[in-house]
Amino acid sequence: MAHHDRRGLPVSTRSDRAAEHYRAGIDLLLAAWPGAGEALNAAIAADPTFALAHAARARLHAMRSESAAARASITRAAECVAQTGTERERSHVAVLSLAIDGRSEPALARALAHLDSWPRDALILSLPLGAFGLLAFSGRPDHDQARVDLCERHAHAYEADDWWFGVSRGWAHTENGAVARGRALTEHGFSLRRENANGAHALSHALFEDGAGTEAEALIAGWLPGYDRAGILHGHIAWHAALAALERGDPEGALALHAEHVRPTVTAGLSLNVITDTVSLLWRLNAYGHAVPAGLWDEVRAYAAPYFTKAGFGFADAHMGLLAAATGDRAAAEARIDALTGLVEAGTLAAGEVVPAICRAALAFADGDDALCVRILEPVAGEVVRIGGSGAQREVIEDTLLVALMRAGETSKARALLDTRLHRRPSPRDARWRARITA
Structure with a gap:
């Protein structure tokens, strides 16, 4: 009996149970729902030679930054697919292997070519998509x-x-x-x-x-309790509610959500989300004029210490730059800026010169030198999109420029930026700022 995935593509296994568990595992993986690993493990137990199940397990390990396990699983997938796989399955494993090896540019090219032949291969289509996908970080x-x-x-x-x-x-x-x-x-x-x-x-x-922040808060408040804390997006979705609370001027509500769902000690999220969510939320609180409770910056600095120690991943670098500036770690900030500048000069930093510029601007902002922050950040503001992530995540950089403009007395520029933002996305915070600098 021939077996297929959820979208009708043939899969090379002779086991009914393996095919059933594989379909369930892919559904859970694509939904970022707990249980995907267990389902894929069951598929592999039912058929140890099931290449696509090993490949999906590798993808899940990679998402969790479990590098050794991801490489072991994709190696096993390659061994199995070489024996029994179809052309589509061999290409599928090859794409995932490139992505897991960190070869993002060829992985993206191979994924796009693969999709031209097999567009219903959803796991491969998921790789270029999303805020942390191959396109976002290209x-x-x-x-x-x-x-x-x-x-x-x-x-x-x-x-x-x-x-x-x-x-x-x-x-x-x-x-x-x-x-x-x-x-x-x-x-x-x-x-x-x-x-x-x-x-x-x-x-x-x-x-x-x-501009529907209250709707976002209601959605998350009603939906999040049904999502197990083991889910990789639990803390990040709560972070969205915290942003909405800040938008309407409720820093206490934002901090309560942070304490319950977002901070490193309570979340099972991906390390990249944990660091960037916490750093950007605390940075926003400070920039908006709210007090950051004692110990929170030290907590995220301790958590972040083992991660992203090597410069070259623009989205992480920008947030590590904010973290170093906020915690007064000038040595770490300057070391990262120097490393990033070297990568820019070598032409090997995908996002380019905007990344070290963000880090330099963060130092100036934390030092209270708003005029310098503006001089650094304003010329590259249009390039911030290149670091990847989402608009909501990148807005922390635009907020930094906006607050620096206001504090530096650049009223006309601040008003123009606020007008653009309010046209793009209604925001009660921006409306309050606009009224303040117009009065």
């Missing part, structure tokens, strides 16, 4: 548009009731500025599968970009 300034183009190129291959594709397509449109369309697509996809953390996450983004 250094391209047009990665938001590129994700939309990719989704639209392959939309014909997916049914209207495909919950994963609907959410992924919606998120791409939202991040690219088509918020109404993105929100509608996301809401439809999420309605098809509520046990879907990627759906709740994408809808939180859509509501943020739509």
Whole structure:
């Protein structure tokens, strides 16, 4: 009996149970829902030669930054697929192998070519998509548009009731500025599968970009209790609620969400999310004029110490620069800036000169030298998109520039930036700032 994945692609296993567990595992992986590892382990137990199950397990290990386990699993997948795999399965394993090895540029090229032949291979399509996907971290300034183009190129291959594709397509449109369309697509996809953390996450983004912060808070408050704390997006989705609380001027509410869900001691999230969420939330609190409780910066600095020690990953570098500046670790900040500058000069830093500029501007901001912060950050503001992540995540850099402009007395520039932001996304905080500098 031939077996297939959830979207009708053949899979090379003779075991009914292995195929069933594999389909369940991929569903859970694409939904960022707990249990994917167990399901994939069950598929492998039922058929130890099932290459795609080993490959998916490798992907899950890689998402958790479990590098050794990821390499072991993808090596086993390659061994198995060489014996029994189809052309599609061999290509599938090859793409994941490149991604797991950190060879992002060839992984992206190979993934795009693969999808031209097998667009319904959802696990491979997921790799270029998302805030932390291969496109987002490619250094391209047009990665938001590129994700939309990719989704639209392959939309014909997916049914209207495909919950994963609907959410992924919606998120791409939202991040690219088509918020109404993105929100509608996301809401439809999420309605098809509520046990879907990627759906709740994408809808939180859509509501943020739509200026619907209170709706985002209500969504998250109602949905998050049903998502196990072991879920990798639990803390990050709560971070979105904390942003909404800050938007409406409730720092105590934001800190309460941080304490319960976001801080390193309480979350099981990905290290990249834990560090960037905590750093950006605490930085925003400080920039907005709110006190950061004692010990919180030290806590995230201790957690972050083993991670991203080597410069070269622009999104992480920017946040590690903010962390060093906020905690007064000038030596760490300057060492990272020097390393990043060297990578820029060598032409090997994907996001380019904007990354060391963010780190230098953060130091100036923390030192209270707002004029210097503006001089550094203003010329590269249009390039911040190149560090990847989402609009909501990158906004911390724009906020830094805006606050520096206001504090430096650059009223006309601050007003112009606020007008642009309010046109793009209604924000009660920006409206308050606009009224303050106009009065």
